[in-house]
Amino acid sequence: MALSGSSEQNAHPAVVLVNGAGGAELTGVHELLTDGFHTPSILLTARDLSAQAVGLDPETGTLEVAGRRVRPAVVWTRHCAPDTLTAHARPAGSVTALDAVACSRFLAQLAAAADVTVPGPAPLGTDQLRQARPLGVRTPRTLLTTDIAASARSLGAARVIVKTPDFRLVEPDPERWASHLPVVLDAATATGHPGRPVVLQEYVEHAAELRVYHLDGGLCAFQVRQPTPAARWTDPDVVTVTRVECPAAVAAAVRTLATAWGLRYAAFDLLLTSAGEVVLLEANPDGDWLFYQRRAGWTGMSFLAAVMVRQLFVEATSRGGRSDARTAT
Structure with a gap:
C-alpha cells in the first residue's frame, strides 16, 4: 500500500466505526448507516489492523482499508485501550503488549485525523465525581x-x-x-x-436507577430494576429495563456534564432519590446499550446512535457545516 500526498484528492468522506474489543454496538450502527441511511461507512476491529492492508496518511487525513481510500469525516472508537485489546484477543495470547499499544496508537491517530470524533473527551474514573460536584451534580x-x-x-x-x-x-x-x-x-x-x-x-438510597444515553444533545433513558448491583452479570434474566421519559432534573444534569466534558456520546448511570435529587454514579464514553434495549424490548437506541452519526457526517461534509471540524474533539 502506498499513500501519497495527493491521495486526499481521490478519497471520499466516510464514517469509520471501530469495535476495538468486546461488544457489537457499532456493528448495528454500521448496518443502519449503510443500508438505511446510505451513508458511506467502514467498520473496523483491532484484528483488521493485522489481517488486512490498512494505512493512514496523518497529513491529509486519508485512510486506506483493503484498497478502499476514504477521508474519515466521523470516527467512533470503542474499547481501544491496549490492556483491553490484549485481554480480549482471540485466541488468548495472540496479541502481544507491543501489538496492542501499536494498534491503540494507530486508532488514536485515526481519530485525531477525523473531522469529528465520538465519543469525545471525558475525565476518567473518580475524577468524574470530583468534577461533577462543582457543576451542581451530587455524587456518592x-x-x-x-x-x-x-x-x-x-x-x-x-x-x-x-x-x-x-x-x-x-x-x-x-x-x-x-x-x-x-x-x-x-x-x-x-x-x-x-x-x-x-x-x-x-x-445511596434511591427511588429509581437510570441509565441515560447522551447522543450529541439528544437523550434516551431507561429505568433499571435489579435485586443486586451484580445481577446483570450473575442473573441477567431478573433485571428489568423499561424505556422511560428522562426526568427534567436528570436531563439537565446529563447535558450539563456532557457539555462541560465535551462528550458527544456517553452512557450515564444515575440515581434519583425520593426527594428528586440526581446522583451521578458514572459516565461511560464506551457504554454499551444492546443489553438494555434487549431487556426493554425496544431496539431504538441503535437507531438513535445511527441518526446521531449520520447527522454528524452531514454537518462535517456539507457547506456551511463545521467550518474546521478538526478543532472539534
Whole structure:
C-alpha cells in the first residue's frame, strides 16, 4: 500500500466505526448507516489492523482499508485501550503488549485525523465525581482503598458498595469475575483486603436507577430494576429495563456534564432519590446499550446512535457545516 500526498484528492468522506474489543454496538450502527441511511461507512476491529492492508496518511487525513481510500469525516472508537485489546484477543495470547499499544496508537491517530470524533473527551474514573460536584451534580462519597473495613468505617455511611471498575475489559473470562463483582455491604461489618485498590462508595438510597444515553444533545433513558448491583452479570434474566421519559432534573444534569466534558456520546448511570435529587454514579464514553434495549424490548437506541452519526457526517461534509471540524474533539 502506498499513500501519497495527493491521495486526499481521490478519497471520499466516510464514517469509520471501530469495535476495538468486546461488544457489537457499532456493528448495528454500521448496518443502519449503510443500508438505511446510505451513508458511506467502514467498520473496523483491532484484528483488521493485522489481517488486512490498512494505512493512514496523518497529513491529509486519508485512510486506506483493503484498497478502499476514504477521508474519515466521523470516527467512533470503542474499547481501544491496549490492556483491553490484549485481554480480549482471540485466541488468548495472540496479541502481544507491543501489538496492542501499536494498534491503540494507530486508532488514536485515526481519530485525531477525523473531522469529528465520538465519543469525545471525558475525565476518567473518580475524577468524574470530583468534577461533577462543582457543576451542581451530587455524587456518592467515594474512597479508593485496599482496606475495605477501615475505609467503610471512615466513610460514615450505614452501607457501602465495593466496585472494581471495568473489570470485564481486562478479565474476559466470566468464571473469574466473582471477586470483582460490585457488592453492597453493611459498613459496620465490612471486611476485606482485595490485594488491589478498589472503589468504595456510600450506598445511596434511591427511588429509581437510570441509565441515560447522551447522543450529541439528544437523550434516551431507561429505568433499571435489579435485586443486586451484580445481577446483570450473575442473573441477567431478573433485571428489568423499561424505556422511560428522562426526568427534567436528570436531563439537565446529563447535558450539563456532557457539555462541560465535551462528550458527544456517553452512557450515564444515575440515581434519583425520593426527594428528586440526581446522583451521578458514572459516565461511560464506551457504554454499551444492546443489553438494555434487549431487556426493554425496544431496539431504538441503535437507531438513535445511527441518526446521531449520520447527522454528524452531514454537518462535517456539507457547506456551511463545521467550518474546521478538526478543532472539534
